[in-house]
Amino acid sequence: MIFSNATAEKTAELLLQINAIKLNPSNPFLWASGWHSPIYCDNRLTLSFPAIRNYIRDEFVKHIEATYGKPDVIAGVATGAIGIGILVAEEMGLPFVYVRPEPKKHGRQNQVEGFLQKGQNVVVVEDLISTGNSSLLAVEALREAGANVKGMAAIFSYGFPVAQANFEKAKVNLNTLSDYEHLLPLAVTKQYITENELITLHDWRMHPDTWNVAVK
DSSP, rough: OOOOOOHHHHHHHHHTTSSEEOOOOOOOTTTSSEEEEEEEEEGHHHHHHHHHHHHHHHHHHHHHHHHOOOOOOEETTTTTOOOHHHHHHHTTTTTEEEESSSSSSSTOSEEEEEEEOOTEEEEEEEEESSHHHHHHHHHHHHHHTTTTEEEEEEEOOOOOOOHHHHHHHHHHOOEEEEEEHHHHHHHTTTSSSSSHHHHHHHHHHTTTTTTHHOOO
């Protein structure tokens, strides 16, 4: 679920402007999962543009407080959301922790890095939601550490049904600044893609795991 239509459209436009989101239906990208995709999203690029990272920070702060209330701690999912998570925590005057994909193999073997007390209310900041699996592993680690996870706020989501099912199963409230649904009409209007390419992008969205077969 997006926080608001206005935020979703503005965020999508900014991500397109700096090529944080690239659309290339005729020459698909290969994801680490093995999926072929006409879209690639790298929201870490926003950190290199002060005005845009500040916009994202401010929208997160505004919508987190309105949706979840002010938490005790902001948590970022490593590594993509560490930078923006710190900015959000700083603006809100809150402690920050980050969550590794798995515990370290040495030292204290932490998965949650930073000071976190049992019972504290936490909002998780994420940069991108695909299936949601890695994001929810971070939530699980925080819960195991005794945190009360109020919800997750992400920059962008592909809006896959599997992600929605995964978040519902884990009982995690997810809200995003923008998503695939709001991106596509804007991309056509701003002439990043054609109407024919829009059809291709809709087709991929319906069956991303088998879409590569169709384009071979």
